[in-house]
Amino acid sequence: MRFMFNDDEELGSPMSRPHIERAAQDCLATLVLEPGAGWDVKTERKGVGIFTITTHGVKAHSGNNATDCASAIHPLAEIISQLTGEADHERGTTINVGTVSGGTARNVIAGKASCLIDIRVSATSLHTPLEPISVGVGSDANFVSALGLPVLDGLGASGDGDHARHEHVIVDDIPDRVALVAGVLSRIADARRELSFIGLSRHFLIWRGARLAVRAAYTRV
Structure with missing residues (x-):
């Protein structure tokens, strides 16, 4: 089991992304503890584009x-x-200009200005049954999904109000969310043991088949 903690996710994970991608390569599955949406888990997120536009003038x-x-x-x-x-x-494409900056004073014609843009595009038994949902925000799960690797997101504390003044988690749901993560990890461990057994059985059959082939060849000689 491998744990990874990073502190630059809100910036788009510019420093931690290569470490995330490298860590996920040989994993059976990746679980991301982003906040949950109600009792559901997130199986689809929008693609995220972060752009800076800079204009230059004559000051x-x-x-x-x-x-x-x-x-x-x-x-x-x-x-x-x-x-x-x-x-x-309607198609799930949102464009937000989050910050704008430029100029030096009210009576000076600005020589430089810039804005930071966020673009989102849509990709084409504990409590109650879990339902997969699609959300508009991005997370580090996007990087793992882009590699074609299995990833499940939104397993963290449930709540609401991302980046708003009323952002919160539902304290009463925390024990259930912990149990959910523990249950998912247990199922993944079971699957890994099953795959290991299948792999060992396959190797045994290959070894036994090769041994029989050698014996048959020796008998013919």
């Missing part, structure tokens, strides 16, 4: 040289408007 005093310069903020505002207009909520 100058806004009163004396307004016609001899160009603001970096104004074209960035137009780009933001056009970009967010491409969102398609």
Whole structure:
């Protein structure tokens, strides 16, 4: 059993991603303890794109040289408007401009401006029966899934309000969620033992078949 803890997930896991991918390669399954949604587990997440757009202008005093310069903020505002207009909520595509920065003072035409953009696109018996759900947020499970490896997400504490002022976990559900993770780990361990037995049986049959073939060949000689 292998445990991995990282502290850069909210940034997109830029430093820990290669370690996650390497650690998952030889695992029978990967369990991600992201917060659960009610009592369900997450079997599908949206794809996540993180982009930075930077515009450059010609910096100058806004009163004396307004016609001899160009603001970096104004074209960035137009780009933001056009970009967010491409969102398609019916198809599960969301576009959010999370931060905008630029300029140095109110009376100075900005020489540089930038914005950070988050784009999400849809991929095509304990308590009550678990139901697989698809959610709009991304997690480190995306990296494992992209490798074509088995992964189950949302096994952490259930709650609501991601990144909002009312973000919370449901304390009364914690024992059940712990039992859920323990049960999943137990089933994976059982599956691993079964696979090991099958593998040993297969090797024995191959060895026995080779031995019989050698004996038959020796008899013919």
